[in-house]
Amino acid sequence: MRQGFKLCQTLGRLLLSSFALGFFLSNGAHAQADKKTYEPTIAQAGKDVIWVPTPNDLVVKMLETAKVTPNDLVYDLGAGDGKIPIQAARQFGARAVGIEFNPDMANLARQHAQRAGVADKVTIVTGDIFEEDFSNATVVTLYLLTSLNLKLKPTLLNMKPGTRVVSNSFMMGAWEPDLIINPEVGGRGVISPATGGRGYFWIVPAKVQxxxxxxxxxxxxxxxxxxxxxxxxxxxxxxxxxxxxxxxxxxxxxxxxxxxxxxxxxxxxxxxxxxxxxxxxxxxxxxxxxxxxxxxxx
Ligand SMILES: C[S@@+](CC[C@H](N)C(=O)[O-])C[C@H]1O[C@@H](n2cnc3c(N)ncnc32)[C@H](O)[C@@H]1O
CATH class of the missing domain: 2.40.128.120 (Quinohemoprotein amine dehydrogenase alpha subunit, domain 2)
Incomplete structure (x- = not known):
């Protein structure tokens, strides 16, 4: 309950910030141009978490922090409209895969990848992040919830040492981040129109115990x-x-x-x-x- 309330607070702030960043203006324009385009609603239900897009600035900072290059294979778990994999391909030249449970959302993400001219680099899988295999990723991006990050944590820790993991807003319990993106922004869910919000970055460590x-x-x-x-x-x-x-x-x-x-x-x-x-x-x-x-x- 408490987590749900906090999430609503977080998402409310995110919603305002996303509008402030003008992200949805461009989406609206696309929707007008093509009446058949599926139009998702911010905070609409998803299988394990609702849909709220990561603000544009934070998408870029997350990928910059992970030092994404054309040699990377980036997986976004819960890809929404595909903006993270699309940016990873467009700006950083990476191959990228988005896993999205909602088939309409997944289709929309494929259309966006096509429009952005990166359909050859971006694959959108309609599937469940807890069932799909992403073990060959070199970078994993997340915008989920702490509870979902914790569920993914054992899988992430078993990935190849050096795999980079970057999360919008939500942490990973006792696994402290190697770096905090936008530390000047307050705790979880506090948004700055200038920067987007906080992100957390980890590098999967080798096992030496x-x-x-x-x-x-x-x-x-x-x-x-x-x-x-x-x-x-x-x-x-x-x-x-x-x-x-x-x-x-x-x-x-x-x-x-x-x-x-x-x-x-x-x-x-x-x-x-x-x-x-x-x-x-x-x-x-x-x-x-x-x-x-x-x-x-x-
Ligand atoms: C908060 S949004 C983040 C979207 C995108 N990653 C971004 O940062 O802009 C979470 C997305 O995860 C999707 N989702 C929820 N549960 C899922 C699951 N079990 N498997 C795959 N996708 C899921 C939702 O439909 C939603 O689009």
């Missing part, structure tokens, strides 16, 4: 690295062969693991590694020619 055997550290034949992980944050213990142990703290940026530790001479060092399944290929920030390998024990 466990026990690792590390070779190649200068002066240390074999070290043991024990890591715990909370999403993109990790910490644990690094033990040198002679049982000297120290706490280490690190961060994951997709598949890249950065850890700070003290070397055999008690000098602070930064370990930078690329996680590839059960192996990490690493070097030291200060000495990139120092090559280290960590192998996962369990």
């Amino acid at each position: 466990g026990e690792w055997s590390l070779t190649g550290l200068p002066g240390i034949p074999t070290a043991h690295l024990s890591l715990q992980q909370k999403f993109q944050k990790t910490e644990g213990t690094l033990t040198f062969g002679d049982n000297r142990s120290q706490r280490v703290v690190g961060k994951l940026n997709g598949a890249q693991l950065t850890l700070t530790f003290k070397d055999a001479n008690d000098k602070e060092q930064t370990f930078i590694g690329e996680v590839a399944g059960k192996k990490i290929h690493a070097s030291l920030q200060e000495s990139p020619t120092t090559v280290m390998t960590a192998v996962k024990l369990h």
